[in-house]
Amino acid sequence: MxxxxxxxxxxxxxxxxxxxxxxxxxxxxxxxxxxxxxxxxxxxxxxxxxxxxxxxxxxxxxxxxxxxxxxxxxxxxFHPDTGEKMLLPGRMSAQVPCNTAITGCMLIFYRSAPAVIFWQWTNQSFNALVNYTNRSGDSPISQNQLLTSYLCATGGALTTALGLNALTKSMPKVIGRLVPFAAVAASNCINIPMMRMKEIQEGVPVEDDNGNRLGKSTSAAKEGIALVTMSRVCMALPGMVVTPVVISWLERRGTLARRPWLSAPLQVALVAVCLTLATPLCCAIFSQRAAIPFHRLESQLQESIKKENAVVPSDLYYNKGL
Known part of the structure; x- marks a missing residue:
């Protein structure tokens, strides 16, 4: 029973x-x-x-x-808005194992131009899948929008990585090791907004505290995308900054000169530890059901809500995505 x-x-x-x-x-x-x-x-x-x-x-x-x-x-x-089963690599539970492998390779092969191109392309392909899978709302994304977003993010990452590699050749080695993080941060600022452009154009659903949908807001979409971008950059920071600093310190001490075989597995292990902690902790910086004050909504939506509701809520809520 x-x-x-x-x-x-x-x-x-x-x-x-x-x-x-x-x-x-x-x-x-x-x-x-x-x-x-x-x-x-x-x-x-x-x-x-x-x-x-x-x-x-x-x-x-x-x-x-x-x-x-x-x-x-x-x-x-399952997606919180559509209820659809998400693609396995795009789920947040795949972030740690997938990003560990990709980030580890970006840090290990940071000097070779062909390797930089391959691993930055791989990273942006994975990011595009994650951003699409965890988008807010239930608006479909066209194939043209997907392709445009993917190409812009990949181009931004490669331009940043290859350009900074050329500029940092004469600088201390640890500066060169930080180039992959700069490329990832720059590409996140392109990839996430581009992949979710339809939300910026059409808005995301906003609800009152009881879950009643009151319309779609482009202002909420922009705020949510900005919050997601910040949390993704923070998520990448520990593994892609702490790891190069530790490796450079071990190189100066001569530890890796005596045991060169230790470099690659150590970098992957450090990235894994950092990502295991940073992924949930950085996702938690901002609430997924984010709040936006009524006065920050676009004026047209404010007027629509005022007409249809006797009591206007002070805050509305939306799924900012991950």
Missing amino acids: ATPFSVNIEKPRYDQGTYTGRAKHFLTITNPLNLLASSSDLEKAATVVQKYRKDGFIPPDLGEEGLWRAKHLYDSA
């Missing part, structure tokens, strides 16, 4: 009004172990969540903890 519960799974389990609560939430969402869940596991989790949303009952063998486990697994694999 199914058991009734009164748990609100429409909001994260942990208080999103605090940084600690958001960090706990994203630790569950970005956990790489979620990638090991099979298609049947994901479908079972989706069934539990959908059944609970429909009638408030779940099988007695699950209990409240089982309900939350299903919800966390569901959130890690």
Whole structure:
């Protein structure tokens, strides 16, 4: 016999009004172990969540903890707005393993022009997939927009990386090792807005505190994209700055001269540790259900809300994406 519960799974389990609560939430969402869940596991989790949303009952063998486990697994694999299953490499739980491999190679092969081109292209291809998968709202993106965004971001990353490599040849080695981070930061500032251009043009859904949709806002879209860009740059910073500094220090001490075989695995290991911590902690800097004051909405939307609502909310909420 199914058991009734009164748990609100429409909001994260942990208080999103605090940084600690958001960090706990994203630790569950970005956990790489979620990638090991099979298609049947994901479908079972989706069934539990959908059944609970429909009638408030779940099988007695699950209990409240089982309900939350299903919800966390569901959130890690299904888009919060569309409900569609996300492509596996584009899920936030794939960030740590995929970015560890790509970032490690960018840091190891930072001087060779062909290697820079290949790994920056690989990184931007992966970023484009992640940005598309975790976009806000439910607006489709045209193939032309996808291609334009991808080419602009890739071009920006390659121009930055190759240009800075040429400029830093005569500088201390540690400066050259920081070039991949500069390229990644620059490309994020291009890739994310370009990949989500349709949101900037058409807006993202905004809701009141009760979840009632009141329209679409381009102002909210712009703010959300800016927040995502900042958190992505912060996410890349520890692994791509701390690792080169540590490697340069070990080179000056002669450690890597005596054990040159240690350089590559050490860099990958440092990147892995940094990303494991930075991914959830930087996702948590800003709440995914972001708030925007009513007065910052575009005037046309303000007037529309005023006409249709007797009481105008002071803040509206939207999914800023990841």
